Amino acid sequence: VKDGFLKDVLEGLSGSPKSLPSKYFYDAEGSRLFEAITALPEYYPTRTETALLQRIAPELSAHIPDGATLVEFGSGASVKTRLVLDAAPQIARYVPIDISRTALAEAAEALRRDYPALTIQPLVGDFTQALQLPRSPGEGPRIGFFPGSTLGNFGPRQSERLLTDARALLGDGSRFFVGIDLVKDEATLVAAYDDAAGVTAAFNRNVLVRVRRELAAEVDPDAFDHRAVWNAAERRIEMHLAARIDLVIHVEGRRFEMKAGETIHTENSRKFDLDDFAAEAGAGGWRVETAWREADPAYALVLLAA
Numbered sequence: 218v219k220d221g222f223l224k225d226v227l228e229g230l231s232g233s234p235k236s237l238p239s240k241y242f243y244d245a246e247g248s249r250l251f252e253a254i255t256a257l258p259e260y261y262p263t264r265t266e267t268a269l270l271q272r273i274a275p276e277l278s279a280h281i282p283d284g285a286t287l288v289e290f291g292s293g294a295s296v297k298t299r300l301v302l303d304a305a306p307q308i309a310r311y312v313p314i315d316i317s318r319t320a321l322a323e324a325a326e327a328l329r330r331d332y333p334a335l336t337i338q339p340l341v342g343d344f345t346q347a348l349q350l351p352r353s354p355g356e357g358p359r360i361g362f363f364p365g366s367t368l369g370n371f372g373p374r375q376s377e378r379l380l381t382d383a384r385a386l387l388g389d390g391s392r393f394f395v396g397i398d399l400v401k402d403e404a405t406l407v408a409a410y411d412d413a414a415g416v417t418a419a420f421n422r423n424v425l426v427r428v429r430r431e432l433a434a435e436v437d438p439d440a441f442d443h444r445a446v447w448n449a450a451e452r453r454i455e456m457h458l459a460a461r462i463d464l465v466i467h468v469e470g471r472r473f474e475m476k477a478g479e480t481i482h483t484e485n486s487r488k489f490d491l492d493d494f495a496a497e498a499g500a501g502g503w504r505v506e507t508a509w510r511e512a513d514p515a516y517a518l519v520l521l522a523a
């Protein structure tokens with residue numbers, strides 16, 4: 218991971234405009250800050266999705282066959298998973314996929330305690346890479362679970378690739394249950410990514426804290442302002458770190474100069490229209506079986522069928 222991180226940082230800072238991949242937000246401190254974000258009054262996606270999931274879980278359960286395997290992409294602490302498992306006791310097996318071995322181990326242990334009849338088979342890995350999931354004898358159909366609108370971090374082409382890979386991993390007769398944040402008024406969107414308490418700003422700067430610590434780089438995270446902007450043409454919230462002054466970043470003997478006001482683009486969070494999402498899913502080999510929609514703030518849980 219370290220080598221990949223260095224390579225990605227050098228590549229991102231060499232680019233114009235400069236950028237860093239958003240997946241590097243999530244070290245221990247970044248994950249803690251993201252958890253804090255989900256509790257902010259401005260950050261509606263998590264609580265909206267959780268409430269919607271709670272409400273529709275019994276209906277969802279009717280679409281899940283007996284003996285199914287639930288495969289979660291980026292499972293973290295498996296909090297939303299419990300809502301699905303509680304409503305669908307016919308699920309026989311749970312395969313949480315996450316890059317954090319420790320998060321996986323902790324979540325699996327807690328779930329084993331609370332769901333003794335469930336077979337839990339954690340898979341350490343990056344779900345954006347083509348993963349293998351060998352079929353166990355007698356295994357039922359697979360249901361993919363990808364909540365949190367994490368799909369929004371991927372551009373249209375990457376997202377199509379992810380949906381295609383998920384289709385291959387989950388196999389024939391599978392379904393894919395995906396949470397997506399929907400387009401809404403700009404003020405609501407921007408506030409969700411630029412909260413009054415400054416937690417999202419700290420989350421954004423944390424990627425530079427990581428660069429400094431893990432790559433022994435010379436960079437002052439506090440010399441950057443947090444920016445969240447709505448890009449209407451691309452239908453995405455962009456997060457940037459804007460240099461407050463002319464400055465220099467040193468990484469592994471390389472120097473990267475920045476002018477005051479120049480930014481490092483750190484994240485895209487796409488917001489969807491249901492029709493656009495259906496088209497993207499279609500290109501990945503899926504059709505919409507059912508879509509459940511929350512009106513305000515707009516959010517959707519979509520069940521795709523292979």
Ligand code: AVJ
Binds near residue numbers: 254366367369409486
């Ligand atoms: C975890 C990717 C869904 O894009 O809303 C939260 C990450 N970034 N605040 C999102 C995030 C800034 C979040 N996702």
